[in-house]
Amino acid sequence: MIKKPIRGWAGPWLVALLLPTLLGPGAADAQTRVAPEPAPPPEPIRLATPAPAAPQPDAATLKDGLAVRYYFAKFNHIDRLVDWMKYDDGVPGEPLPMLDYDVGMGNVLTTTSSDMVGAHITGFIAFTEPGTTRLRVTSNDGVRVTLGGEMIFEDPGVHKDATSPDLVFDVAEPGWVPLDILYFEKKGTATLKLSWQPPGAPGFVPVPGAALKHP
Numbered sequence: 153m154i155k156k157p158i159r160g161w162a163g164p165w166l167v168a169l170l171l172p173t174l175l176g177p178g179a180a181d182a183q184t185r186v187a188p189e190p191a192p193p194p195e196p197i198r199l200a201t202p203a204p205a206a207p208q209p210d211a212a213t214l215k216d217g218l219a220v221r222y223y224f225a226k227f228n229h230i231d232r233l234v235d236w237m238k239y240d241d242g243v244p245g246e247p248l249p250m251l252d253y254d255v256g257m258g259n260v261l262t263t264t265s266s267d268m269v270g271a272h273i274t275g276f277i278a279f280t281e282p283g284t285t286r287l288r289v290t291s292n293d294g295v296r297v298t299l300g301g302e303m304i305f306e307d308p309g310v311h312k313d314a315t316s317p318d319l320v321f322d323v324a325e326p327g328w329v330p331l332d333i334l335y336f337e338k339k340g341t342a343t344l345k346l347s348w349q350p351p352g353a354p355g356f357v358p359v360p361g362a363a364l365k366h367p
Contacts (some may be wrong), residue, residue: 204325219274225240226268229309231308252345261335272333277363287304290313291307294306
């Protein structure tokens with residue numbers, strides 16, 4: 153006897169009926185599974201008003217960008233870089249006009265090296281408007297940021313690109329504030345960014361070069 157093929161609505165109905173059996177346990181649940189919601193952003197960190205430089209530097213004598221000294225070795229933690237700096241004076245590098253580096257596998261900051269670089273970055277940041285200001289730090293690998301003599305953020309180990317919570321503080325009076333950053337890149341990709349949201353600004357932007365100077 154010749155069996156007739158299943159036609160019309162029966163074909164799709166049988167496929168739907170048999171599909172979970174063919175695919176195995178959990179297939180039916182997979183069809184109704186909902187993607188997890190993204191994690192909420194980290195809570196902002198409220199900071200004390202950073203201490204301005206005393207006395208204030210003469211802006212006319214300051215140089216563009218931030219000063220930097222480089223240390224070429226394998227670092228796994230910022231504390232290891234700190235220890236290394238006790239015995240190595242480092243190599244002065246070209247000043248950093250801004251901190252907006254996302255170079256992938258390229259050269260780290262203003263060096264000609266793509267791996268195993270430590271950096272000590274110093275200078276001043278200008279806060280020109282009183283009110284609430286927010287900073288964000290993005291790094292790959294380790295970083296430690298000191299503002300006005302107080303450590304405000306660190307992510308000191310080896311890690312992929314990661315951004316700090318919003319670092320929130322009030323600026324009482326416009327002026328120059330000392331900025332000190334320790335940073336290292338061990339291997340692979342390299343990132344170091346400093347962004348801000350000044351009072352009244354709609355969002356975050358890289359801290360402009362006009363606000364970053366060194367003696």
